[in-house]
Amino acid sequence: MAELLEKAGVSLSTELIDGVLKRVRFSHGSGSQAFEFFCLMARQRGFFHSSYSYDTMLYILGRERKFEKVWGLLREMRIKDQSLITPRTLQIVLARIAKACSVRQTVESFTRILRYSKHLDSTDSFNALLRTLCQEKSMGDARNVYHSLKRSFRPNILTFNILLSGWKTPQEAESFFGEMIELGCKPDLVSYNCLVDALCKGRELDKALKIVQMMREKEIYPDVMTYTSIIGGLGLMGQPDKACEVLKEMREHGCYPDTPAYNAAIRNFCIARRLGDAYRSMDEMVMKGLSPNPTTYNLFFRCFYQSNDLSSAWSMYQRMMETGCLPNTQTCMFLIKLFKRQEKLEMSLRLWNDMVERGFGSYTLVSDILFDMLCDLGKLIEVEKCFLQMIDKGQKPSNAAFKRIKVLMELANRQEAITYLSKKMEAFAFSPQLKE
Template identity: 65%
Template sequence: MHNLLAQRLQLHSLFSSSAPLTRRYFSSIPHLQSQPSPSSQHDSVEAIFRIITTSPDAQSLKRSLRTSQIPFSNDLIDIVLKRVRFFPFNPLSALEFYKITSNTNGFFHSPFSLDTMLYVLGRNRKFEEIWELLLETKKKDQSLITPRTVQVVLARIAKVCSVKQTVESFKRFKRLVSEFDVSCYNALFRTLCQEKSMADARNVYHALKHDFKPNLQTFNILLSGWKSSEEAEAFFGEMRDMGIEPDIVSYNCLVDVYCKGREMEKAYKVINKMRDEGIDLDVITYTSLIGGLGLTGQPDKAREILKEMREYGCYPDVAAYNAAIRNFCIAKRLGVRIT
């Protein structure tokens, strides 16, 4: 269930690229600035990829790129860097390619290419190079450093460093991000939830909460995975005290902790409140209920939830059916028909 909630909280994949509003080429030949055909772009990607991964040094790399006469665009560079992301070779070659294109007059990288380059460096623990690249980017085009950049970098740091070191790295971004706001803090909390623990994320939140103004997304990131209903209620209350109204994600987190704690009466009170506020239950809400009813020895009532879901136009998924089946396995009633 925790995994289901975590998936709901992730709004975007770290590398879900969107098409840039403008394309900025460093080719000075006008006719080369037209959109390439898919086949020619594929050939260009293959050629550049081969140059990056086989060039013995920076000078050779630069010379080969110049000789290739390939017109570079944001789209092309995004695809190339996306491909080298998991390729096992010296990441400094990719960094050299990035710098060569960046140092060309009139060319600016896309946010996606910057974040991908930082990911490659972080995966190889080239943290010094990460900060150098961020400083260079700030001087040329600070708008490229976004909250997603913060999360990309912190995720790599958090994998190998302590919570304290991760938070210290986060604070370094204050001098780098043009708008260091709640979205940057949310990137930190999401990173800690994914790479460390929910407890670590909440402790850091309490240490930093006077430095920024939390929003709904902040609390939804931190509400998942509670072990104690008392702690969850207190956190939920803090959210309401700030004037932040919960949404279905917030309520689902509270329902889930009640169901896991076998406090079904409290869970149903929350559900009634959701309905009073016009919030339709979703498959995650119902799956929590099915699991909670199973824990309280009510597998038949849990099975009825599957029918209720369909009546409300919410159709069970694999997780919901698995929860219902598990209930009857626990009750040692293996011959029961679920649907």
């Protein structure tokens, strides 16, 4: 690797190394070779890795469960400069450990990391641990850890809001909200919004509305998130029209709906299969100066996919592109699955080319379905072209897709093409990550 870099004559900078590691992270490149590259750079005279590079390398190693190297890197950071270990570092390491290890091991790792840097605030770090447990484990685990460690830290309003936002039942949320008040922590707008959201999702709308009234009495005025929760709750109770009235009520209280609020109203109509009203709500939001986002469009795409409505899906996709709202991965997956189901080759290739040209969506997820369809249809030229486009974009096709393409090429006696693509796959393990 060192020889390759020397021959390339690339001028190494912190920004370049950050970019290379970022590319490895998001393309799921080889962690071992990325670490080799990382260590090689660290040995260069006068070069020092940034905090971003360290964090990215820790993420890559953690994703591959190479925790010995993770701890080795953290020790190196502690020796070189403890300030390199930031709250972001803590969050990254805890998330990777929690995903692969037990709650006990996660808590032990948290305690160990705190000893590595005096720059980490104890309460903020405690909140990071709780947030990680909420996301990667369970709300019960987070609460148990909170109760076992709360005397060692000083819980603040953020601590309670993290835990409050994770409850899945209204009863649990109400109980913890009461506990929070008993401990002398005054709820803020975020606290009330968490409680209202839990009540709405639990279809206890009457209680949610009483909480909103209580907020006003305490001069904590509902914001757009409060109303969005209520709109969603009305939809769950089969009242999409009443939810639209909330959009008008918001304005009367000086709180103007945003895109997520309209999305909640549109979702209600989509669930009720009232697509005409859903379209009218989207047109209304545009008239109000709001731009639909990928989530807005995906509400429609989900309906089109479920009803096998190719024509409406394609029209919506064209509208999306014309308005400059780039699709996200979920959009692309709805479309490519629908195209494959109906064997629409031209539409599939159009979507793929748009992805390549405009840089949206997940090449890895979409390519698996696209390549599968192209192989089913025996389109060797097209699949080879798309395969190479993907590699040129610094993205590695899946091994399963490559094996299927190889089998098809072997049947067509295209040995030269197989050799060429094989070399591309072998080289991709690291080299393409250097491209900018």
